[in-house]
Amino acid sequence: MKKILCNKQYSGFVWHLIFTLPFVGLSLLFLQFTQGTTWFLISSVLRIVFGTGVLIVAGRLFELAPTEIISNKNLRSALLAGSGFLLFFLYVIVQVVSGVGRLTGLTVGIFLTKVLLQQLTTGFYEELNYRFLLLEGLKYTANTTRHKLIYVFASSVLFGLVHCIPSWDTYRFLTTGAIGFAFAVIYVKSGNIVLPMVLHFVYDFLIHIAAFVQWRPNPVYSGICDYSDIAYVVMFMISLVILIYTPRRAKKKTK
Numbered sequence: 001m002k003k004i005l006c007n008k009q010y011s012g013f014v015w016h017l018i019f020t021l022p023f024v025g026l027s028l029l030f031l032q033f034t035q036g037t038t039w040f041l042i043s044s045v046l047r048i049v050f051g052t053g054v055l056i057v058a059g060r061l062f063e064l065a066p067t068e069i070i071s072n073k074n075l076r077s078a079l080l081a082g083s084g085f086l087l088f089f090l091y092v093i094v095q096v097v098s099g100v101g102r103l104t105g106l107t108v109g110i111f112l113t114k115v116l117l118q119q120l121t122t123g124f125y126e127e128l129n130y131r132f133l134l135l136e137g138l139k140y141t142a143n144t145t146r147h148k149l150i151y152v153f154a155s156s157v158l159f160g161l162v163h164c165i166p167s168w169d170t171y172r173f174l175t176t177g178a179i180g181f182a183f184a185v186i187y188v189k190s191g192n193i194v195l196p197m198v199l200h201f202v203y204d205f206l207i208h209i210a211a212f213v214q215w216r217p218n219p220v221y222s223g224i225c226d227y228s229d230i231a232y233v234v235m236f237m238i239s240l241v242i243l244i245y246t247p248r249r250a251k252k253k254t255k
Contacts, residue, residue: 008137012135020162037109041113044118044120048125069193075195081189086199095228098220103209106209134154156178159176178235
């Protein structure tokens with residue numbers, strides 16, 4: 001059992017399931033009895049509790065202090081590695097701006113609990129559980145292109161699957177998985193988990209605000225929306241190229 005739970009190379013996947021299954025179970029259970037702002041508060045608390053649990057366990061597994069895990073190191077490399085998602089996010093912003101009308105049905109309570117608090121805690125919990133915990137073990141492999149693809153695709157698939165609970169949605173699985181892939185590439189290439197957390201929150205914040213927008217139909221907005229699928233593909237392909245690209249190191253001059 002110790003070998004299964006303490007192996008730095010693959011135990012992150014075991015611990016991921018140990019945290020994910022009860023988190024999903026408790027979330028579904030509370031959803032049966034709560035709704036509205038109460039549910040969003042409970043959901044946020046669950047994310048904080050489980051995210052903190054991941055932080056503690058992963059820290060012990062990989063022998064890292066919390067400040068070493070939640071670190072904004074290698075920011076430049078992280079931004080470059082996130083080029084695919086940043087381009088996609090720019091597309092989303094243009095899409096929203098071109099068709100935004102007025103907000104309807106967004107109360108102060110919903111804004112504070114669902115749009116703000118729940119999305120803040122989602123970025124914290126999901127990046128630790130689906131990126132750091134699953135991908136840190138890559139450092140203890142040969143770290144070849146094959147290993148990178150296996151780890152990143154595994155992280156993306158698991159991320160896409162959890163967003164299709166309780167009902168299956170192939171389109172949601174693929175699009176969420178693509179976003180998860182882009183976030184995973186940022187972490188693998190830079191070791192920076194803070195930027196994925198921030199980007200995760202900002203994207204979710206915008207999407208949840210957009211859910212309360214009364215859209216203003218116009219040719220520009222309609223035209224941009226027609227390219228949504230292409231935007232996801234472009235993001236994925238850019239991220240894939242960044243993942244597998246390894247710059248040639250300058251050869252040391254021999255005396």
